[in-house]
Amino acid sequence: MLSRYMAGAVAARTGDEMSGPALLLAGLALSGSPVPGSWLLAGLTASAAVGGPLLGALLDRAERPGRMVGWCLLGYTAGLLAVLLGLGRLPDAALVAVAALAGLLGPALTGGWTSQLPLVVPPDRLARANALDxxxxNVAGLVGPAAVAAVAAATSGRTAVVVSAVLLLAAAPSAWTLPTRRPDPARPAVPARPTGTHGTDGVVPGPSGEAALRRELAAGFGAIARNASLRRATVTSVISFCGVAVLVVGAPLLGAELTGEVSYGALLLAVTAAAALTANAAVARLRRWTPRPDTVLAVSTLLLGAALALAAVAARTGGPFELAVLAAALAGLAEGPQLTALLAVRHREAPPRLRGQIFTTGASLKITSYAGGAALAGPLAAYDLGVALLAGAALQILAALAYGLLSRR
Structure with missing residues (x-):
């Protein structure tokens, strides 16, 4: 069961990682300007803040949550293909709206899928399964952009969107076969809406399904706000991920600035993804000693700050390029364990009946934070790349300070 889960997760997340860059390239090829593609990417990511909490609540209510994840995969794929078919035929505003609608389903491919992991493995295997998840x-982050570059170079950006859609469709059967959730005795049944004003028996009816859903949405946010570990991990990761977006935007520019070749910027991102993959593979093999995920979250955030500061030094001093490679590798060694630690905290602290909401809400907040960081990084990097990278390092320090403040009783 775990192997089927992992196969579906890798396919879905690789397709997801491909979708944004592929839309960027498709829009650029059609118009000759990066603006349409960047707006499509913004629409695809920014709407996750709205979709995540609602998706989580629906996943927590579903007896077969895997089927809901499967439908979300199909809807996300349909949105991508609709945007692709509309490029050059429909107004940009209409295409951005379609991308935003598809983006509402995006958290199901990340946090929504991960929230089903306890249904797949027993509790004593959850820690290792979490590291593999x-x-x-990391695999998707490494393979997705590289696949877009390869497909676009061989054919076109439009073909890269099609390949992304194929991967998303390939993941749907794995989602469809995820296990059924066992009934939760702590969750009361939601009474059906009666046909009359007071029902057939003259008794004033209980709360409607919509009212119960609103209460569960509030309960999901409340669980994150009240639980000290969840609150601390969520705030820290959201601030940190805003800084990670600065690194992703700045790395191609840094490579081009130091070597004169944009391809070296893509190499820096590949180094970061490979280092993250290596670090998480090492974590997954740990047996006798496993550090507390909360500690790993704090340390890795500080390490990300050091990596961004090192990249800023490379930008300000003009190299050497090896210094930028070292910064990229250090960022990956921090980013991989940081994600593993964040997921471990959520698995440990999330109540079973609110697990889906907590994972999808956390994912949507991170995606939205990333979108904001990317939007800010562009103008900053145009002004001064070193300043932009220092701002990313400052965000990591701010995230670590938030961790410390939220650790005080």
Whole structure:
């Protein structure tokens, strides 16, 4: 069961990682300007903040949550293909709206899928399975952009969107076969809406399904806000991920600035993804000693700050390029364990009946934070790349400070 889960997770997340860059390239090829593609990417990511909490609540209510994840995969794929078919035929505003609708389903491919892991493995195997699940994010982050570059170079950006859609469709059968959730005795049944004003027996009816859903949405946010570990991990990761976006935007520019070749910037991102994958593979093999995920989250955030500061030094001093490679590798060694630790905290602290909400809400907040960081990084990097990278390092320090403040009783 775990192997089927992992195969589906890798396919879905690789397709997801491909979708944004592929839309960027498709929009650029059609218009000759990066603006349409960047707006499509913004629409695809920014709407996750709205979709995540609602998706989580629906997943927690579903007896077969895997089927809901499967439908989300199909809907996300349909949105991508609709945007692709509309490029050059429909107004940009309409295409951005379609991308935003598809983006509402995006958290199901990340947090929504991960929240089903306890249904797949027994509790004594969850820690190792969580590390393997985090590796699937790293594999997708490494393979997705590289696949877009290869497919676009061989054919076109439009073909890269099609390949992304094929991978998403390939993941749907794995999602469809995820295990059924066992009934939760702590969750009361939601009474059906009666046909009359007071029902057939003259008794005033209980709360409607919509009211119960609103209460569960509030309960999901409340669980994150009240639980000290969840609150601390969520705030820290959201601030940190905003800084990670600065690194992703700045790395191609840094490679081009130091070597004169944009391809070396892509190499820096590949180094980061490979280092993250290596670090998480090492974590997955740990047997006798396993550090507390909370500690790993704090240390890895500080390490990310050091990596961004090192990249800023490379930008300000003009190299050497090896210094930028070292910064990229250090960022990956921090980013991989940080994600593993974050997922471990959520698995440990999330109540079973609110697990889906907590994972999808956390994923949507991170995606939205990333979108904001990317939007800010562009103008900053145009002004001064070193300043932009220092701002990313400052965000990591801010995240570590938030961790410390939220650790005080």
């Amino acid at each position: 985090a590796i699937s994010y």
